[in-house]
Amino acid sequence: MNDESSKNRILDCALTLFSTRGYDGVGIAEICAAADITKPTLYYHFSSKEGLYKALWQEKFAPLRHSLTAAAVYRPRPEDYHHDVLPVLAGIIVVYSDFAQAQPTFFRLLSSLLFAPDGSPASVLAREYRDFQFDLLLSLFTDIARAHGNLAGKEPLLAASFPGLIFSYISLGATSRYDAEALARQFMHGIFS
Template identity: 40%
Template structure:
């Protein structure tokens, strides 16, 4: 692995284990076996390094989510596909997913929150558009699309947090149960 890849990997592990704010640049350099000028050459700053980590991993999620959130008239199937996509991604990239969850709930003025907010808005908008597109078949959803998207994504992230902590498997059956539970509330 080249220096850039090593820095990304070590920083991701450290940020996920201890939090972005708790990790210093020198600690990242020591873990990666490089000097500060090398880190600054590739990323410019600690924030630049975080943004590179987020961009790299979120690009994979964006591709998968864009495909999963393609609404074709079957809301339960689309929600199931989205849930499976999130669970699969979190299982495949647990260190990254733990980091992005921590950043999502970081203080609003923190660098970490500011770095992740654009990525989180993208996810919310993708899911919100599913509910908007479902309004013609499910008129009772009109005007509720934003609330439904926030609730659905929040529920998925709660299950993922439980899965990352070893309390539940992030499998197809859990996705099915989660979607079924969510649907009980949205069709009323």
């Protein structure tokens, strides 16, 4: 097995274990056994369990980071409901949904981060990725609030609650583009929509 193939096998096995049992529930020996490698091989590629976890997040999150950054752009058109906030929110839902379908194991790990206790090793190690999502959505809702003054002051709440709604939606198996638009409408108008 060459170096790159060993590294990828370690990442794949670690992802499966971390996504099913959590960061704290997995030891180096288990990862090595699952990847059929020795500890020195793991340490050749990754300095530690933390280093492995960070490398996993860096590699697997990159496509989502790119897609979310492209989708979270608001172009104000308040006079045209169907081309204002709705398509941006629906687009973000579609990005997460498509990512969950393409990378279900990593998406499960990403979802678990929403509920990881603050200060836990998993939360600390993946904070950069959680913060990226929050900051991106905060920026988006700040832009939206400039065109829709009634949202001013609510941007942090919107940025924090929108991913929870999306992740719940995806965990229930709803993934169509129609569902994404319906969910965006639900978020925009609440239970009376």
